[in-house]
Amino acid sequence: MTSFRLSSLRTFAAALVATALAFTALSPAHAEAKKDFKVGWSIYVGWMPWGYAMDHGIVKKWADKYDINIELVQFNDYIEGINQFTAGAYDGVMATNMDALAIPSAGGVDSTILVIGDYSDGNDAIILKGKDKLEDIKGQKVNLVELSVSHYVLARALENIGMSEKDVTVVNTSDADMIAAYATPDVTAMVTWNPMVAEILKEKDAYNVYDSKKLPGEIQDSLVVNTQTMKDNPAFAKAMTGIWYETMALMSGGDAAAEAAKAAMGEASGTDLAGYEEQLAATKMFYTPEGYIGFTEGNLAELTQFVSKFLFDHGLLGQDATSPDYIGIELADGTVVGNADNVLLRYTTEYAKMAAEGKL
């Protein structure tokens, strides 16, 4: 009896240690100079160049130049990529400014926007079935991915016409099912993004009543990296910046190589060159470092405040947040919007400037 009890206790102790070890694997990555970097990306018109760069040796070329290894990993689930970044498993991720603020920054992970690749200029749209004015949305059920950029677009649109979210009923709907959902009779209003928008607008009773053209610069699609990792490893930041602008120069060249690159990107995102060009038309790309630097010198402070306010109103800045200014955002010139003692999101143009001056 005693021996059995002891041996089983020993077995359980071993199991306990094993479980503890498994959990320790979850401990955050400690920042230091290192050689291997992992960056997550997902299918979106503005991020397809990253996939192209990975497949066509541009990533390897720059990584070799700085003697590091960079792996770009495609996530089928956009949010899962950001969650992995927040948990510390990834060094960088492609995300919108809004999600960067709501997930890693609100989760205490100091994050830096290294490069803004583009902003949505029509890619996100409110679609009504059989009605052609935004005002008609009043009282309707609106299908969208709750707490996403779509939700933000809806909130901003309602605000602009003097309504609020109380005037509609939001129904959380998976982005993968938007097109099927639109086909059902009880769905009459929807907010979503491309390529779903383009597909849905092919229906003859679908009207685009509001889109992100009216919110220029508010929805930025960026490369977000861990601030500490970036500081400890300038080579990583330089290589990523180099990869991006080389790919941008290639695809904006207007020659046969540019066409081929864009066709490959279109194909990788499930469409073709024409479909991809159509999506690019609704996207304001920053093809040059100067484009991005110029954008950060504009009204970025004002734009970030719209986003902070939305996140605060929906409780996404954390339970301790007492105002939209709870998390400080450092702009490229060093000024801080919001709480200077709690800066967790930063814009930097340091590396874009190096790219502009050809110093990478």
Add this chain to the structure above:
Amino acid sequence: MRRLINRQPDVVVRFGLMLIPFIAVVIAYMIASEARLSANPNDKLLPGWSTIAAAIERMAFLPDQRTGSYLLLQDTISSLTRLGIGVAVATLIGGIFGVLQGLIPYFRATFSAFTGVLSMIPPLAVLPILFIVFGLGELAKVVLVAVGIAPFIIRDLALRTEEIPHEEIIKAQTLGASTWQIILRIVVPQMLPRLIDGVRLSLGAAWLFLIAAEAIASDSGLGYRIFLMRRYLAMDVILPYVAWITLLAFTLDFALRLFQRIAFRWMYRGN
């Protein structure tokens, strides 16, 4: 014989052994959580107890600021209603089709292959079809639960019906029972407790389908909340919700077993 298979732990040891794996998981969580929180006090992946407690208070005991309702209560009611209706419909269909398929050769010849094929279709793979037929509202969620588990219940009950000793059926016939009387007096009374077994076994799958349905299009429910919170990695809300779902599922299973014991005492006679 002093062999391992013959040694029985006494009541106290048995209780202690039962607790050990649970305690091990809790301790492992605490160690890992502590390690992450010391590196980043705002860590969302493995929140500390106080953060979890605050989240429970917020979700369960304080009215939501925007809607004024108690979110956990509201989510639980929505989910249990959907689950209850879905499982009830599946049980009814399963009971009727299972008995008929198990007992009546012509019925079996017609439907046996069909339900067999039907049960192999992964319901989540035909979601777009369910949406187009049943819409995106409450009906579609209930249908997904019912469609998800009914084929299993039918097949299980048909097999149990076939297991009724043929002698019983013959004897009833020699006493002059019609098909209808055999169904009502011999088959159904024996099959009701088996039906409860079938439902108990399919409850896990029912929860899975319910949560999948709520993740896809919904404005309330336990699965809806988990998938919404997942968008910003609010593990402090997700972990208590998972614990709550587990507790609800365990309670449902226990209640069904208890009901079976009370309502069908004859089954337990002799042991």
